[in-house]
Amino acid sequence: MYRKKKLTALVVGLLFVFAVITGCGGGGQDTAGGDEVIKIGFLGAKTGTHAAYGVPTLKGMQMAVEDINAAGGLLGKQVVIIEDDHRSQSSEGATVTQKLITKGVVAIVGDPTTGITKIAGEIAQSAGVVLLSAGAVGEGVVEIGDYIYRNTLLDKLAAPVVTKYLKEELGWEKVALVTSTNNDYSVGLSKLFRNSLAEHGMEIVTEQSIQDGDQSFSAQVTAMSGKQFDGIIFTGYYTEGALFMKEVRAQGLDHVMVGGDGLLAPALWELGGDAVEGSMVYTGFEADPEGATGKTLDFIKRYQEKYGELPDMFAAQGYDAVMLIADAIAAAGSDDPAEFKETLKQTADWQGVSGTITFGPDREPIKSPVYLLEVKDGGWTIKAVIPVDL
Amino acid sequence: MDLQTLLQQMINGITLGSTYALIALGYTMVYGIIKLINFAHGDVYMIGAFVGLAMVVMGANIWLAIFVAMIACLCVAVTIERVAYRPLRGSIRLAPLISSIGVSIFLQTLMTLMKGPQPVGFPKVITNTIYTVGLVKISTVQIVILVVAAVLMIGLQLIIKRTKMGKAMRATSEDLHTASLMGINVNAVISFTFALGAVLAAAGGVLVGMYFNSVFPLMGVMAGLKAFCAAVVGGIGSVPGAVLGGLFLGVAEVLGVAMGLGSYRDAIAFGLLILVLLFRPSGLLGQPEQRKV
Amino acid sequence: MSMLDDFLRQFINPYYIQVLMLLGIYLIAALGLHLITGVTGQLSFGHAAFMSVGAYGAALINLHLDLPFLICLLAGGLLAALAGVFVGFPSMRLAGDYLGIATLGFGEILRVVFMNLEITGGARGLAGIPRETSLLTIYVLVILTIFALHRLQNSRFGRALVAIREDEIAAECMGIKSLWYKVGAFAIGSFFAGIAGGLYAHLLQYLNPGDFGFARSFELLCFVVLGGLGSIPGTVLGTTILTLAPEVLRFSSEYRMMMYGLLMVIMMIFRPRGLLGGVDLMRLVKRVLGSRRRGTATPAG
Numbered sequence: 001m002y003r004k005k006k007l008t009a010l011v012v013g014l015l016f017v018f019a020v021i022t023g024c025g026g027g028g029q030d031t032a033g034g035d036e037v038i039k040i041g042f043l044g045a046k047t048g049t050h051a052a053y054g055v056p057t058l059k060g061m062q063m064a065v066e067d068i069n070a071a072g073g074l075l076g077k078q079v080v081i082i083e084d085d086h087r088s089q090s091s092e093g094a095t096v097t098q099k100l101i102t103k104g105v106v107a108i109v110g111d112p113t114t115g116i117t118k119i120a121g122e123i124a125q126s127a128g129v130v131l132l133s134a135g136a137v138g139e140g141v142v143e144i145g146d147y148i149y150r151n152t153l154l155d156k157l158a159a160p161v162v163t164k165y166l167k168e169e170l171g172w173e174k175v176a177l178v179t180s181t182n183n184d185y186s187v188g189l190s191k192l193f194r195n196s197l198a199e200h201g202m203e204i205v206t207e208q209s210i211q212d213g214d215q216s217f218s219a220q221v222t223a224m225s226g227k228q229f230d231g232i233i234f235t236g237y238y239t240e241g242a243l244f245m246k247e248v249r250a251q252g253l254d255h256v257m258v259g260g261d262g263l264l265a266p267a268l269w270e271l272g273g274d275a276v277e278g279s280m281v282y283t284g285f286e287a288d289p290e291g292a293t294g295k296t297l298d299f300i301k302r303y304q305e306k307y308g309e310l311p312d313m314f315a316a317q318g319y320d321a322v323m324l325i326a327d328a329i330a331a332a333g334s335d336d337p338a339e340f341k342e343t344l345k346q347t348a349d350w351q352g353v354s355g356t357i358t359f360g361p362d363r364e365p366i367k368s369p370v371y372l373l374e375v376k377d378g379g380w381t382i383k384a385v386i387p388v389d390l
Numbered sequence: 391m392d393l394q395t396l397l398q399q400m401i402n403g404i405t406l407g408s409t410y411a412l413i414a415l416g417y418t419m420v421y422g423i424i425k426l427i428n429f430a431h432g433d434v435y436m437i438g439a440f441v442g443l444a445m446v447v448m449g450a451n452i453w454l455a456i457f458v459a460m461i462a463c464l465c466v467a468v469t470i471e472r473v474a475y476r477p478l479r480g481s482i483r484l485a486p487l488i489s490s491i492g493v494s495i496f497l498q499t500l501m502t503l504m505k506g507p508q509p510v511g512f513p514k515v516i517t518n519t520i521y522t523v524g525l526v527k528i529s530t531v532q533i534v535i536l537v538v539a540a541v542l543m544i545g546l547q548l549i550i551k552r553t554k555m556g557k558a559m560r561a562t563s564e565d566l567h568t569a570s571l572m573g574i575n576v577n578a579v580i581s582f583t584f585a586l587g588a589v590l591a592a593a594g595g596v597l598v599g600m601y602f603n604s605v606f607p608l609m610g611v612m613a614g615l616k617a618f619c620a621a622v623v624g625g626i627g628s629v630p631g632a633v634l635g636g637l638f639l640g641v642a643e644v645l646g647v648a649m650g651l652g653s654y655r656d657a658i659a660f661g662l663l664i665l666v667l668l669f670r671p672s673g674l675l676g677q678p679e680q681r682k683v
Numbered sequence: 684m685s686m687l688d689d690f691l692r693q694f695i696n697p698y699y700i701q702v703l704m705l706l707g708i709y710l711i712a713a714l715g716l717h718l719i720t721g722v723t724g725q726l727s728f729g730h731a732a733f734m735s736v737g738a739y740g741a742a743l744i745n746l747h748l749d750l751p752f753l754i755c756l757l758a759g760g761l762l763a764a765l766a767g768v769f770v771g772f773p774s775m776r777l778a779g780d781y782l783g784i785a786t787l788g789f790g791e792i793l794r795v796v797f798m799n800l801e802i803t804g805g806a807r808g809l810a811g812i813p814r815e816t817s818l819l820t821i822y823v824l825v826i827l828t829i830f831a832l833h834r835l836q837n838s839r840f841g842r843a844l845v846a847i848r849e850d851e852i853a854a855e856c857m858g859i860k861s862l863w864y865k866v867g868a869f870a871i872g873s874f875f876a877g878i879a880g881g882l883y884a885h886l887l888q889y890l891n892p893g894d895f896g897f898a899r900s901f902e903l904l905c906f907v908v909l910g911g912l913g914s915i916p917g918t919v920l921g922t923t924i925l926t927l928a929p930e931v932l933r934f935s936s937e938y939r940m941m942m943y944g945l946l947m948v949i950m951m952i953f954r955p956r957g958l959l960g961g962v963d964l965m966r967l968v969k970r971v972l973g974s975r976r977r978g979t980a981t982p983a984g
Contacts, residue, residue, distance in 0.1 A: 047499060047940055049608060051507030084933065087940065090894045091705055094887055095930070098701040118810045118889045127697075140810050181653035182798055182893070184807040209652030213612060215602035218402035219647035226395060239509050239604065246603050250529055252520060271511040271604055427780060429901075474948050481955030483779075484726075484908045491901050492947030499940040615791075615897065622784050657795040660788035667785050671777055 407640020432614015
């Protein structure tokens, strides 16, 4: 009797393995038949810690694809998005990239983070598929190879001009610098700010470390509160930025925060409320629905209608990423990555919704001008338009 | 660091620590009775925060929100125990542990699907005034957290020491088999323990949501792990130990950050845990375990 | 060796190759944990940390010293073993869940340290690691690992480990120096985790401390327990099912991880001792063969 039970379990186990194998077989069928449609892959997280960046990227991409197909498609074909979730894990990032490539995508948009972009970049480069990251800002991304691009605002261009603005226009001399130490974007941006602050003769009176996922910032804010400074430079993402400012106000400080486009999401004031009023964010994306013009304004309005929320930076860059690829394919007259990667490289003064993009000689994106946005009454207003001088 | 900053940081630490303590109590009670590290407990806390948030959004005041969250978490925790742990009682020790990890993954994904991955802000439910008491400043929210935590912990202590059910709980944690031979309905006691733990975690979830102003599906992961450390530091199985451990951990973390070790914040909690384990393996207030031949 | 991989790519979908390579890496790591938890009965919640030591060790040695890949891999494994000894000695005073908790703490501390070190690239991670890992290397190592562990389990050393698992005090009375054996098992288990880490680093070409958090440690523990504690075929089966399940469940898109969680609970409830827990495969095979032989013999006689 007992032995029978064991055997049953074994059979069940083996059946499962069999199901696994056949299940895999089913997944690979669509490799062929890539002729009627052009496939663009989405690489990002729909679950896990990075889901908040992956989900809006995908929403932006979906909107772009709808726009393209409504206008008659690309090279006479419909465009489809092939999507999958890597639950914010590097190892699954590699698997998903490989899977997208097997499914016959000509280009991949993603990953929103620098880390997984580097993993995926190596795979895409060796497979000869274009990868355009709509979020990676760290170093060593486009260096992977000539199939790898990104459409983000590069902090190494923006941070110095913003620092100059803070000193010359706002008269800041002393600042507090807050870094999220488990966030590669934040660590990199803080490094850039340290350099540019030193160049402009500004002083960092206190540096505080936080971590992504932290909820309690009372210790850091109390430690800052004894110091004299003109403002806070916060290099992390919007969630922690909003909560950090909440704590700053709760402890009775009245400083404002300045940060990069990691702060650019409506969640900033949704979480931060009054505490983030007056906070400033620099970006290439004219996110102010009142001040925005042309394409960007149209995008913000339609996005809001479609999803019932304001687009954040990831959504805008996801939209642009698909459009950049589509324009390159149209210009090349071919959906062969080896050909349209060349036209993509020549993109210059391209009007996107997240800013005006030119790919430099090193294939790095140059977005000019930089918009300095300010939070006012729970919304963005453009405080300054700063050209990037090269 | 001057005295004023130090005292201020102590207040910060105690507030943080009392939220750890509220979660830690659930770990410690369950472990005390069925020797299970219930990894889904942090997610019960997360669900408590979401239910509380939903109530507040619907216009309830904070007390009603806490109450409803408590009831909801009670149901969730008792169901989890019934479905995922009870069938595994009496099998190898690791079986319910793995099951609890499965439940934890399930709940996290479920909430991500239902509520989205983005943190959600908590509407203002209490007008937050900052009082200056002597050298330190303390806010209304902090006072509410400290008072609610204290009341709940005293209530818990009374239940365990003064009621018949409490007596049954103590007997069961001493020896489950003997207790059942003495006519104690062990299953009821275990369900009750899970319910108590969940009620405290729910309160913790709503209070933390209100204090830190954000609620998200993965909020139970680190909080749960740290609270679990607190339970071990205090002596797992000991109720006053969990409270002490929570406060100790909260204060140590805050002081560590204040001294500029912010990037090592998580390491502080775990470093403390290892130190305590090495020098007092049964925790600060735990009973040393005897190895029987 | 990568030529063989290129050859295989002609016939097998590269996506499957990728999945199979990750599976092989997890197999090696899980088999290491099998020795610690399954055979010796010592709970470890920090196995991923030893993987990270091996991964960073092998990658850094490769990047800075430019030694042959297999040497880097071996060095990574040895570093992980050293870390195992370092963690093992103080921790072995603790028993049961307390040991597990201490290893969890060590693992998290190590992750935070890697997050803050300059040489590991900190939070920005370590990029630019050459791709050296191939399907062949991984599976040759998987087979070697299984062979080594099988031999080890049936040696004097292995029997001592089992004795410690069954009853430590009785084992001590029989003259087994349990501390020495436990630390030994910990070091060997960590060595395999380190090898797996080295392979992982040279497969993904990028490392981030976040990859080796407690979640991964628990994942490895689930592989071992769900397969059946103390059984090598069980560990292999458990790892295979739980590694492939998220891939197979992709059809359910958003509900994928919910189903994965449910699957874990259900499998545990129906097989509380693990899929192959308490099943001796060799004996089972012999018995099935034996009864068949008897069955065919009867009508003839």
